[in-house]
Amino acid sequence: MRKTTTQLDQTDQTGLNPAQLEAVKAPMGPVLVLAGAGSGKTRCLTIRIVYLIHKLKIRPEEILAVTFTNKAAGEMKTRVAKLLGQRSGLRPMMGTFHSIGVKILRQEREKVGLTSNFVIFDDNDQESLLKEILSKLKIDPTKLKPALFQRIIDRAKNNLEEPEDIDDNDNYDRKFKDTARLVYQEYQDQLLKHNAVDFGDLIMMPVKIFQNHPETLSKYQEQWKYILVDEYQDTNHAQYVFTKLLASKYKNLFVVGDDAQAIYGFRGANLQNILDFEKDYPKAQIIRLEQNYRSTSPILAVAQKVIELNPRQHQKKLWTENREGNIPTLFRADDEMAEAWFVAKQIIDHQDGPSNELQYVPDEDTDILSRIMRHSRMKILPKLRNRKGLNNVAVLYRTHAQSRALEEIMIESSIPYQIVGGLKFYERKEIKDVLAYLRLLVNTNDLISLKRVINLPPRGVGPKTFELLKDALLEKKEKKLAEVFEARPQIRSFFEILDSIGNIEEEATILDIIKSVLKFTGYESFLRDGTEEGESRFENIQELFNVAASFSKLPWKEGIGRFLEEVALMTNIDELDENSDKVTLMTLHQAKGLEFDIVFLVGLEEGLLPHSRSMIEANDVAEEIRLAYVGVTRAKKQLYLVYAMSRKQFGTRNLSVPSRILKAIPEELYEVYESEF
């Protein structure tokens, strides 16, 4: 016991201030911690978990902690384990709403008509399914696009509403409302037939189960008596109801968030959830954390001006004791290449010291076209020599498309970099093909996967044959199926191959199975067609083995199930490797919760940040401002603000206007970087 106390005291002494300590030790009941950027809110939440276990002697398995990403959950798990020491036994449940939703669904699947080994459909699967439904219902997909229905379905599930109230599209008319309902219904039916769920279902279905089965809700209320939620400002309505139901019995709900950092409105996040916390829980304790431990005061001064563009939400003013610090730098680039060039030059200067090699000799003529053309002569970049410590540097942008120019220059100047997101590993064709084979293996109802792989390698199955096959399978008509097999013997052997793989003894590992699939289906030889590209695609699959290997201790069927689940719920940010010495390139959304010594915030232009699509509604612009605020507050020591006077998009060059966000920052808060290039 003595040791326990000492450990917690040590925890307390590692720099928690009185306000943070108040949060960690808040009495049981509803608690809202309103915490500014860089105030250590996630840390408070983590330490509170340890406090509950150590000081209050709460059993770890009675604690549920919800994080925003799997990566955050992983970090929290590591930290909690470390703080708890070598204690054996159970751990608190930590994960995202989605990963927790899956766990509940696995337990309660029969209540919503799912059977074991159901699969999770991602956006692409969703789109394929919707396309089929639209053609079946004779809806013109050029007029009412599958993407529109995806939005409707998402919104309905996020808000736990009927799918009818979408009005943000010029296609809207009276008939459309009925169509939306019809498509939604058919879509849900089809999902069930495929033994599949989508992302929205992972939250919505557990909520429905809780609502329809009080005894089940009660079971989970008893299981998790202590609930903690991080990034509460980004919860949507379904997640809010999910939390509220679970917490309604014991009301030991501890939520942490910052309304100034709410950036997921487009995904259904409802800022009102955090603003109304006091209304929902009248006895709630509100704790404010306003001291910032991350950034220096010149950076915070900029952040403050940015967020002041928005009307006041919760009153909060950040402050820091880090008075010293470099003043942020503003750079006006001619175009996106010059912007990237500036980033690279700053990194090289920082790592290797300022270099004269870099001097650019300007032309005499100063007209805009000549300046625009200059980047063609900027390619004289030295190579980076000192590659240590690059993981402290991040380049943040609004859209993935902006990464291209940056990437080019990074390669040219030998700056190691990692791009988070964009073309995801798991979105590559060959990877998705292999995953589809695996999905089919554990869930023969997954016709979307069947469609994907039945003709890989070509087995003479086109759309027509596939329709016949699908009908035969759906209606379970042996005779029809026999006919199809008769016409296309290759289909029969395809199923025979899958069958024989499916009958491999239980002790086989997931790796054996993947190898068998690659070999016996002929996919491997199909992929390795002798071209260099084929070989590199095959290498990607090799990489998949590394991930799958961590499931090789399980019986293969279970291993594949877990593997597929992990892959489906994996996010870009989970792939981020902080220990590799590389500059990180990512979107502002992905940067949430992270921090870097040096941050470049690029593309500060009207139309990009705030994004043109956001300017239709004032509310959406407010979210863009918060996004900029998130970006600025990622910087610990040095902040660069960059914009380009012209930018190429869709192959044509456009002149751009500096962002209103820049205009909101008084000139004395930054220094302008002057250069001839």
Added chain:
DNA sequence: CTTCCTGCCGTTTTT
């Protein structure tokens, strides 16, 4: 059914 080519359309942000 497969392959190859043309032309069109598009880019917010993601669990």
Added chain:
DNA sequence: CGGCAGGAAG
């Protein structure tokens, strides 16, 4: 500029 859907030819 680039990805991909859809059409024509083999």
